[in-house]
Amino acid sequence: MRIRWSGILPLVALTAAGADLLRDFRPSPVRSPHGPASSVEFETPLHEVDAGSLALHLPGAMMNFEFGESVWVIGYKTSILDASGKPPRENYLCHTFLGDQRVMQTGDQEVRGLYSDSFTRDVRLPDGFGVRVIAGEPLHWMPMFNNRADEAVRVRMKVELTVVRDKDVVRPPKELYATLRSVATPHLYFVKPGRDERSAEFELPGAQRIHFMGTHIHPHGSSVELFNVTRNERVWLGHSHTDAKGVMTGMDVYSSSEGYAVKPGDRFRVTAVYVNPGKAPIDAMAGLYILYAPAARNH
Ligand SMILES: [Cu+2]
The missing domain is CATH 2.60.120 (Jelly Rolls)
Structure with a gap:
């Protein structure tokens, strides 16, 4: 065994x-x-x-x-x-x-x-x-x-x-590598009643092309966006899915064989929006799990 x-x-x-x-x-x-x-x-x-x-x-x-x-x-x-x-x-x-x-x-x-x-x-x-x-x-x-x-x-x-x-x-x-990028460190935070938006910036030095992104989100998360700050363009905006009663059932993913090209030095911003419909704070996590083809390496 x-x-x-x-x-x-x-x-x-x-x-x-x-x-x-x-x-x-x-x-x-x-x-x-x-x-x-x-x-x-x-x-x-x-x-x-x-x-x-x-x-x-x-x-x-x-x-x-x-x-x-x-x-x-x-x-x-x-x-x-x-x-x-x-x-x-x-x-x-x-x-x-x-x-x-x-x-x-x-x-x-x-x-x-x-x-x-x-x-x-x-x-x-x-x-x-x-x-x-x-x-x-x-x-x-x-x-x-x-x-x-x-x-x-x-x-x-x-x-x-x-x-x-x-x-x-x-x-x-082709081999993919992954990185987790959260809007908050530590990842767990709390959202007061109403709308909450948080973001964090980062670079992806090892990446050449992004081919898959999935979100990590908790109930009442409504969207997660990846924005290329250097090029001033949206890479992807993922929304939550809800059932007929408004209960969250899933999240969009980004999946592309063609992928999104990352240039050396590109800065990215991940932004998460929650909408807390209740009267008490709720737990939240929000981030992107990004899978990318690596840039050429010397080793
Ligand atoms: Cu979590």
Whole structure:
């Protein structure tokens, strides 16, 4: 077994499917120009999330693992399940990261990895691109939970990775790197009743073209924008989706094989808008998970 668990919580045994998860490739219905896709799943034990927890990362919920063979990751989907195995009605998922390192709350970090959050649960990279994972390379997986309810809850997460195994590659994808850019540090903040707009500026020194952007947002987030300050142009504006009752159900993503060209020295601004319809402050996080093709490097 190649999975190493870390942490202090007592962990129940992995399921049989989880124990050999990163070698348990199954054919995926996803069609990729890079070759036949496979799906690999893993699942956590049930974790107790205390009432009122926000952006909670339980040390015992983090996992370290590796693939037994080199792959290109092209999709990443997370679901959250209650003790009976059903998706809970409340929204307990804050966000998750999977990658070659732990994602920090500071800006300039370049990661080979993917993310998901409550409103972007299923990330699919545009054709032509993948996140590279080499056989035996350590991967870190971090789930974060929210529990806005008055009672503790027991939930588990299930992850489905869509990969193209090296042995199946017919045309190699181009490698993408990622960075997380938030409007606030630390990422968690609170929004008073009414409209709230915050932004932060940054550069993307390692990037040549942006090919995918997903947001990290909490309920009542209404938009996230990326603006190129140097060129005075909007790169992308993503809006939230709501159901007939006005409950937030998802967020736009930016996904483009052609991509957005980044010039050396370009400065960007990420701006998030929340509209708090209630009378009490609400929790908020807002940022962009940006996947880009890297600029040419000397090493
Ligand atoms: Cu969050």
